Amino acid sequence: MSFLSSLADRDHVFDFLVPATSPVDVRHGPILYLEDVSVSFDGFKAIDDLNLTIDDGELRCIIGPNGAGKTTMMDIITGKTRPDTGSVWFGSRHNLLAMNEPEIASLGIGRKFQKPTVFEALSVFENLELAMAADKRILPTLTARMTGEVRDRIEEVLETIGLEELRNGPAGILSHGQKQWLEIGMLLMQRPRLLLIDEPVAGMTEQEMERTAELLTGLAGKGKQSVVVVEHDMGFVRSIARTVTVLHQGSVLAEGSMDQVAHDPRVIEVYLGADPDEEAA
Amino acid sequence: MWLMQPFNEGATRLFLGVLLACLALVTVLHLAVPAGHPLHVSAYTVTLLGKYLSYALLAVAVDLVWGYLGILSLGHGAFFALGGYAMGMYLMRQIGDRGTYGDPILPDFMVFLNWDSLPWYWLGFDMPWFAFLMVILVPGALALVFGFLAFRSRVTGVYLSIITQAMTFALMLAFFRNEMGFGGNNGLTDFRELLGFDLRTDATRLGLFIATGVALAMGYVLCRAIVTSKLGRVSVACRDAEARTRFLGYRVERFQLFVFVVSAMLAGVAGALYVPQVGIINPSEFSPILSIEIVLWVALGGRGTLYGAVIGALLVNYAKTVFTGVMPDAWLFALGGMFVLVTVFLPRGVAGLLGYLQGLRFQGQRFNRDRNETQSRDISKEASA
Numbered sequence: 001m002s003f004l005s006s007l008a009d010r011d012h013v014f015d016f017l018v019p020a021t022s023p024v025d026v027r028h029g030p031i032l033y034l035e036d037v038s039v040s041f042d043g044f045k046a047i048d049d050l051n052l053t054i055d056d057g058e059l060r061c062i063i064g065p066n067g068a069g070k071t072t073m074m075d076i077i078t079g080k081t082r083p084d085t086g087s088v089w090f091g092s093r094h095n096l097l098a099m100n101e102p103e104i105a106s107l108g109i110g111r112k113f114q115k116p117t118v119f120e121a122l123s124v125f126e127n128l129e130l131a132m133a134a135d136k137r138i139l140p141t142l143t144a145r146m147t148g149e150v151r152d153r154i155e156e157v158l159e160t161i162g163l164e165e166l167r168n169g170p171a172g173i174l175s176h177g178q179k180q181w182l183e184i185g186m187l188l189m190q191r192p193r194l195l196l197i198d199e200p201v202a203g204m205t206e207q208e209m210e211r212t213a214e215l216l217t218g219l220a221g222k223g224k225q226s227v228v229v230v231e232h233d234m235g236f237v238r239s240i241a242r243t244v245t246v247l248h249q250g251s252v253l254a255e256g257s258m259d260q261v262a263h264d265p266r267v268i269e270v271y272l273g274a275d276p277d278e279e280a281a
Numbered sequence: 282m283w284l285m286q287p288f289n290e291g292a293t294r295l296f297l298g299v300l301l302a303c304l305a306l307v308t309v310l311h312l313a314v315p316a317g318h319p320l321h322v323s324a325y326t327v328t329l330l331g332k333y334l335s336y337a338l339l340a341v342a343v344d345l346v347w348g349y350l351g352i353l354s355l356g357h358g359a360f361f362a363l364g365g366y367a368m369g370m371y372l373m374r375q376i377g378d379r380g381t382y383g384d385p386i387l388p389d390f391m392v393f394l395n396w397d398s399l400p401w402y403w404l405g406f407d408m409p410w411f412a413f414l415m416v417i418l419v420p421g422a423l424a425l426v427f428g429f430l431a432f433r434s435r436v437t438g439v440y441l442s443i444i445t446q447a448m449t450f451a452l453m454l455a456f457f458r459n460e461m462g463f464g465g466n467n468g469l470t471d472f473r474e475l476l477g478f479d480l481r482t483d484a485t486r487l488g489l490f491i492a493t494g495v496a497l498a499m500g501y502v503l504c505r506a507i508v509t510s511k512l513g514r515v516s517v518a519c520r521d522a523e524a525r526t527r528f529l530g531y532r533v534e535r536f537q538l539f540v541f542v543v544s545a546m547l548a549g550v551a552g553a554l555y556v557p558q559v560g561i562i563n564p565s566e567f568s569p570i571l572s573i574e575i576v577l578w579v580a581l582g583g584r585g586t587l588y589g590a591v592i593g594a595l596l597v598n599y600a601k602t603v604f605t606g607v608m609p610d611a612w613l614f615a616l617g618g619m620f621v622l623v624t625v626f627l628p629r630g631v632a633g634l635l636g637y638l639q640g641l642r643f644q645g646q647r648f649n650r651d652r653n654e655t656q657s658r659d660i661s662k663e664a665s666a
Contacts, residue, residue, distance in 0.1 A: 105530065117525045119518045126514050136530045138539050144511040186529070 037086030120172030177208030348585030351520030356445030364549025424545030468563025583630025
């Protein structure tokens with residue numbers, strides 16, 4: 001009888017609707033380990049013996065000249081590219097090399113690409129609704145209803161990305177910077193543990209950059225997300241970075257605070273003798 | 282950038298209201314006004330309007346896949362014709378021994394071909410429930426198999442349009458063959474009764490007209506329910522940024538398949554309502570030209586609005602009736618001319634024009650509201666300062 005009444009109850013959550021994923025284990029601190037990772041394309045070593053550790057709740061900036069392997073590194077973490085050797089772990093439980101792209105995404109690794117892609121015909125609110133972690137099969141989607149919980153989550157994210165006033169406008173009318181924030185918001189809707197963000201401020205105005213810096217520093221933190229930002233703009237990196245990793249020819253050249261790496265002679269040499277500070281100016 | 286008009290509750294109510302009012306009006310003018318009176322609607326006109334309404338339902342089905350899912354199907358005539366053939370087979374079995382050759386089981390064309398028994402796929406079509414189920418299931422099954430193969434291989438855009446066209450062309454050639462058992466190029470005709478009602482009486486014709494109108498209203502409401510659901514928003518997302526939708530975790534090909542199958546079933550129902558009103562179904566309904574014409578109706582009326590598809594289907598078919606009566610040779614030029622004019626001056630169709638006029642009014646209201654808000658905000662700022 002109770003089974004029958006549970007069938008009639010639209011909001012009843014059956015056991016088979018709950019995804020069977022185990023949470024990420026960060027008791028040992030790091031949320032992401034890359035160890036001795038190498039990958040080569042046609043003999044060209046894009047990543048060469050890379051070692052990288054990101055702590056839970058950390059905001060890490062990754063810089064490096066063109067061809068340093070930044071994008072390839074992102075591809076490896078998200079499962080798009082398989083390394084030739086090495087190991088990649090998410091927390092101390094999940095071996096990312098044994099998973100495909102959707103599985104990695106559902107573990108809570110969100111990636112933002114350089115060029116913003118939002119659904120221009122849908123409103124800002126609806127963009128976030130579609131990005132929400134939910135049962136994404138046909139019938140549950142057809143019968144999905146806007147619950148208070150979903151609405152609250154969307155409102156929360158709208159506030160985080162600062163687009164509350166534009167919630168009902170079509171995403172197509174947003175400025176470039178606003179689209180970037182909306183896309184970050186869409187990643188947040190999936191409650192990720194780790195955000196990988198590729199060149200977030202390319203093409204942004206000064207004010208938009210400041211706003212993005214606030215947004216990203218607000219996102220990272222214990223119990224929230226860990227954020228990895230790949231960026232060229234030194235001024236921007238300086239404004240948000242606590243720890244900076246410099247990649248060069250597929251491996252880590254230097255790591256430390258912005259001041260430390262900016263005065264590292266090897267880093268200065270890689271940037272053609274130019275002081276990274278000056279390059280930003 | 283092509284924006285979706287927000288689905289307007291008012292527009293839906295207006296559409297359904299106008300549709301039902303027209304049904305009632307035609308019924309009254311047909312029954313209550315004596316023949317010979319200028320306002321009398323003849324049985325011929327009632328049947329003609331019923332035919333237009335079945336086309337309108339077909340146009341709604343096409344708009345569902347093209348307007349909201351971004352799949353330009355140039356083969357929807359195939360689903361329409363299959364629904365029509367399923368209905369035609371039922372009507373053939375209803376003839377019984379009243380055919381020219383008087384065979385109690387076999388339709389005339391099978392006797393003519395010296396067949397001695399019914400092919401297996403004709404079995405069961407003497408039962409209306411079975412035939413009506415097939416009206417929905419056969420087009421649905423074809424769409425399921427076709428769509429599964431196409432969408433799984435991520436065939437979209439122009440390539441998909443071309444293979445849908447090839448599909449309907451192949452079916453047309455197949456149905457032209459006498460050996461297929463569907464009457465060859467003569468198709469199925471000489472129908473007499475539907476559910477016991479004589480198809481040649483005015484009352485039955487009026488009943489079919491009303492049934493078609495109700496089916497159009499129901500089909501419209503069904504499509505509206507789909508496009509206003511979250512699934513509808515996912516469809517629009519698939520249409521505009523397929524890769525991004527996939528990246529969000531939606532299985533795009535399954536959504537495409539679902540909407541495509543629903544649309545094919547609606548097209549089948551439209552075909553089944555069309556056949557008893559025109560009295561014949563033959564392989565020309567599979568012709569690629571017809572499928573392209575359906576897309577023109579939707580484009581003229583305005584894609585992605587549902588009611589635009591209905592307007593387009595009615596306008597073009599009315600124009601077709603008028604033109605082919607007055608200047609038969611000029612019809613294709615007129616159709617081409619209409620298409621060019623609409624593409625140039627009304628890129629979003631007639632519905633776009635209606636939306637634009639409404640938008641002007643809406644903008645006016647919004648401007649006033651915004652101005653009031655700005656003023657009140659300024660006042661509150663001054664007050665706090």
